[in-house]
Amino acid sequence: MWILHLQHHSLKTPHKGAAFFFLQRNAYLSLQKHEGMKGGSLRVWLAVGLLALGFHPGEAAGQQGTWCLVIHGGAGVMEREKMPPERQQAYLRDLDRALTTGDSVLRHGGTALEAVEATVMVLENSPLFNAGRGAVFSWEGKNELDASVMEGASRKAGAVAGVTTIRHPIRAARAVMEHSPHVLLSGRGAEIFAREQGLERVNNRYFHTRERKAQLRSLKKKTRERESRDNHGTVGCLALDRYGNLCAGTSTGGMTGKRYGRIGDTPLIGAGTWADNATCAVSCTGHGEFFIRGNIAREVAALMEYKGKTLQDASAGALEKLTTMGGTGGFIALDARGNLAMPFNTSGMFRGYIRSTGEKETAIFAP
Numbered sequence: 001m002w003i004l005h006l007q008h009h010s011l012k013t014p015h016k017g018a019a020f021f022f023l024q025r026n027a028y029l030s031l032q033k034h035e036g037m038k039g040g041s042l043r044v045w046l047a048v049g050l051l052a053l054g055f056h057p058g059e060a061a062g063q064q065g066t067w068c069l070v071i072h073g074g075a076g077v078m079e080r081e082k083m084p085p086e087r088q089q090a091y092l093r094d095l096d097r098a099l100t101t102g103d104s105v106l107r108h109g110g111t112a113l114e115a116v117e118a119t120v121m122v123l124e125n126s127p128l129f130n131a132g133r134g135a136v137f138s139w140e141g142k143n144e145l146d147a148s149v150m151e152g153a154s155r156k157a158g159a160v161a162g163v164t165t166i167r168h169p170i171r172a173a174r175a176v177m178e179h180s181p182h183v184l185l186s187g188r189g190a191e192i193f194a195r196e197q198g199l200e201r202v203n204n205r206y207f208h209t210r211e212r213k214a215q216l217r218s219l220k221k222k223t224r225e226r227e228s229r230d231n232h233g234t235v236g237c238l239a240l241d242r243y244g245n246l247c248a249g250t251s252t253g254g255m256t257g258k259r260y261g262r263i264g265d266t267p268l269i270g271a272g273t274w275a276d277n278a279t280c281a282v283s284c285t286g287h288g289e290f291f292i293r294g295n296i297a298r299e300v301a302a303l304m305e306y307k308g309k310t311l312q313d314a315s316a317g318a319l320e321k322l323t324t325m326g327g328t329g330g331f332i333a334l335d336a337r338g339n340l341a342m343p344f345n346t347s348g349m350f351r352g353y354i355r356s357t358g359e360k361e362t363a364i365f366a367p
């Protein structure tokens with residue numbers, strides 16, 4: 001016999017053999033076979049009945065066609081007067097390109113995970129951001145990259161840390177999540193895994209850009225310590241797809257002049273990245289040590305989960321915690337209803353969002 005279940009979308013993966021019908025953003029009906037009862041054609045008849053009532057299988061939250069994509073390109077000291085207009089335009093153009101890419105994945109029915117990966121890859125290709133091509137230099141003059149990704153439906157996650165030859169660390173993070181039993185791989189092991197996965201590898205020199213080299217030189221001479229420390233540039237992306245699922249991804253070169261194999265918050269699930277359909281998706285940027293100690297990404301979700309706060313209030317609470325601890329930076333947050341927040345405590349954060357309605361915005365400086 002088949003019984004009709006009403007389930008919350010956080011249990012989205014339907015039981016094998018169950019017919020399921022999404023009702024609205026947070027729930028779906030599923031037909032499941034129960035022990036000692038006969039199923040047979042009843043399932044078919046009920047399915048037909050429900051379809052006749054207007055329930056369509058495989059459609060979820062965004063069945064009306066709603067989705068949303070949010071990005072950041074790092075937070076830090078950014079003053080309007082000090083950033084030449086052409087440079088501002090270049091940042092906005094690349095942010096826009098990333099939004100358009102992710103939006104088109106979602107528009108064509110792609111998943112939040114696919115959108116996050118594609119969007120972050122665009123930002124990793126840009127030399128302007130501290131991720132992929134534009135990664136900052138370590139003290140030893142190398143580029144060591146970190147990235148992570150997390151899916152809100154399953155709470156599966158993958159990450160890589162301290163990798164030096166993987167062109168798109170976000171792809172490696174996804175591969176760890178999907179093709180390994182682990183969550184976080186580091187250094188040489190992560191490189192070997194990436195090779196086995198057939199991911200694109202590059203010489204470490206691919207990540208050498210003149211500007212980042214100059215930042216390291218200044219840091220060593222302590223002439224521009226403040227700027228280079230504050231000008232982070234990590235990238236992050238959150239997506240809510242038409243199936244009601246959230247996903248978060250973050251990618252970075254870390255912090256200029258980092259030493260001794262230092263790893264920041266970016267590849268640490270809960271610190272720099274979080275996604276959970278029941279609460280929200282979060283991607284952080286800023287002084288990683290503070291994000292790790294404050295478990296900032298998870299803090300937003302925890303405030304929603306345990307204190308029943310809205311996304312806005314939870315985001316304000318987590319930012320306040322970061323600020324009280326003495327940390328600088330910000331984050332983007334998105335819930336399964338499409339509410340979003342982009343708070344930061346620095347003078348700027350490269351950021352933007354796009355909705356299925358076409359509403360789109362990019363910004364750099366504090367309002």
Ligand code: ASP
Pocket residue numbers: 074075130231232233234252253254255263264265266284285286287288289
């Ligand atoms: N959070 C990154 C790290 O500490 C840096 C950044 O976001 O700019 O590695």
